[in-house]
Amino acid sequence: MVGAYCTSFGNSQSLDNSEGPPDSAIRAARLLDVKTGAFIEDAVVLIKGERIAAVGAGLLIPSGTNVIDLGSVTLMPGLIDCHNHLMMRFGPDEPYYKELVTKSQAYRALEGAANARETLHAGFTTVRDVGNKGSGYADVALRDAINKGLVDGPRMLVATRGIAAVGQYFPFGISPDLQHFPTGAQMISGVEEARRAVREQIGHGADLIKIYADWQYPTLTLDEIRVIVEEAHKLHRKVAAHATTTEGIRNAVTAGVDSIEHGDEPDRETLEMMKKKGTFLVLTVGIYFALSERATNEKQRVFLSQRNELLRRTVSLAQEVGVKIAGGMDAAEAAFHGKNAQQLTVLVQLGVTPIDAIRTQTLNAAELLGWSDRVGTVEPGRFADLIAVDGDPLADITELERVTFVMKGGLVVKGQGKPR
Numbered sequence: 001m002v003g004a005y006c007t008s009f010g011n012s013q014s015l016d017n018s019e020g021p022p023d024s025a026i027r028a029a030r031l032l033d034v035k036t037g038a039f040i041e042d043a044v045v046l047i048k049g050e051r052i053a054a055v056g057a058g059l060l061i062p063s064g065t066n067v068i069d070l071g072s073v074t075l076m077p078g079l080i081d082c083h084n085h086l087m088m089r090f091g092p093d094e095p096y097y098k099e100l101v102t103k104s105q106a107y108r109a110l111e112g113a114a115n116a117r118e119t120l121h122a123g124f125t126t127v128r129d130v131g132n133k134g135s136g137y138a139d140v141a142l143r144d145a146i147n148k149g150l151v152d153g154p155r156m157l158v159a160t161r162g163i164a165a166v167g168q169y170f171p172f173g174i175s176p177d178l179q180h181f182p183t184g185a186q187m188i189s190g191v192e193e194a195r196r197a198v199r200e201q202i203g204h205g206a207d208l209i210k211i212y213a214d215w216q217y218p219t220l221t222l223d224e225i226r227v228i229v230e231e232a233h234k235l236h237r238k239v240a241a242h243a244t245t246t247e248g249i250r251n252a253v254t255a256g257v258d259s260i261e262h263g264d265e266p267d268r269e270t271l272e273m274m275k276k277k278g279t280f281l282v283l284t285v286g287i288y289f290a291l292s293e294r295a296t297n298e299k300q301r302v303f304l305s306q307r308n309e310l311l312r313r314t315v316s317l318a319q320e321v322g323v324k325i326a327g328g329m330d331a332a333e334a335a336f337h338g339k340n341a342q343q344l345t346v347l348v349q350l351g352v353t354p355i356d357a358i359r360t361q362t363l364n365a366a367e368l369l370g371w372s373d374r375v376g377t378v379e380p381g382r383f384a385d386l387i388a389v390d391g392d393p394l395a396d397i398t399e400l401e402r403v404t405f406v407m408k409g410g411l412v413v414k415g416q417g418k419p420r
């Protein structure tokens with residue numbers, strides 16, 4: 001599946017360097033198995049190259065192996081943020097258009113590199129980047145630079161420009177005399193423009209397609225979304241749809257998108273359709289709650305607290321219906337890059353159990369990405385993407401906001417064992 005850049009991997013047997021002794025071993029008091037929700041005590045993970053070779057309790061470590069003994073920590077798979085914007089680094093309360101007119105594309109790319117590094121160091125070893133917000137194809141460049149080892153950052157799946165209906169996405173309120181003012185997404189009108197946008201974006205390196213199915217009101221038509229899905233699926237790319245309104249969500253699911261992003265107000269029937277079709281709900285409650293703490297007046301506070309209550313109902317209804325849930329922080333501000341784990345904290349506040357919350361950004365997230373054979377669990381053949389926290393994340397989910405060790409592809413990027 002997915003990116004042109006990202007080749008398809010088979011099992012560990014197909015790897016050239018899978019033979020012979022492991023290169024390194026990690027030992028920890030325990031490892032959280034996100035599939036079963038149980039801990040493996042006295043855990044040992046053997047690593048060969050960039051992959052996991054073996055996992056188990058008290059495994060024999062061959063002599064000559066480089067051992068990283070992390071002591072009393074809890075080891076886990078690297079986390080996956082399914083809704084992020086690494087190419088955007090807003091200041092608080094800055095207008096959107098300012099990003100577009102005051103920063104060069106070169107500067108946007110460098111900001112992306114800084115955001116990527118912060119995100120990786122927070123324990124997020126994979127990111128699905130859902131729209132580069134007017135930074136051209138800088139997200140493709142960042143993904144490729146990370147893959148080549150030029151820049152520190154998570155594995156990335158990138159959506160490039162995003163697709164929105166003409167006039168229905170940022171920046172709003174620009175003079176009509178400025179016909180070529182830059183926009184935060186590729187603006188289309190009609191099915192042929194929709195088709196062209198998908199082809200263009202994939203041609204320039206998109207791993208997935210992001211659309212805005214609504215913006216306060218439904219925007220793209222059902223026919224436009226259908227064509228987008230048809231073109232994307234033909235080339236084995238998934239479609240992620242921003243949709244918050246009941247009708248926008250219903251349109252996007254009916255047209256066959258692979259995930260609903262945010263999904264504030266789905267009705268039960270649409271959730272049941274999502275369950276049937278296997279459409280993911282990608283929640284971004286972390287950013288909603290973080291922003292509501294910034295409310296400056298009573299009216300805003302009431303609006304935001306009502307929305308938060310609505311989200312609580314949506315989350316429990318989606319769980320009741322059995323919709324697959326993934327999540328992301330929707331970080332686009334300097335203040336939130338690297339704070340991605342707040343999404344998990346808020347999910348638990350909304351009544352999700354800690355293990356189910358963790359699954360939304362490991363097991364389920366990997367399935368959404370089409371990368372279940374690479375990331376999301378600590379199993380032989382998967383990338384050696386591992387994190388550690390000092391305490392027990394099932395007892396205190398905020399432990400994930402304090403990741404002390406990060407390994408990506410067998411290389412330590414934070415904590416004990418990091419090359420000097």
Ligand SMILES: [Zn+2]
Pocket residue numbers: 083084085130330
């Ligand atoms: Zn977003």
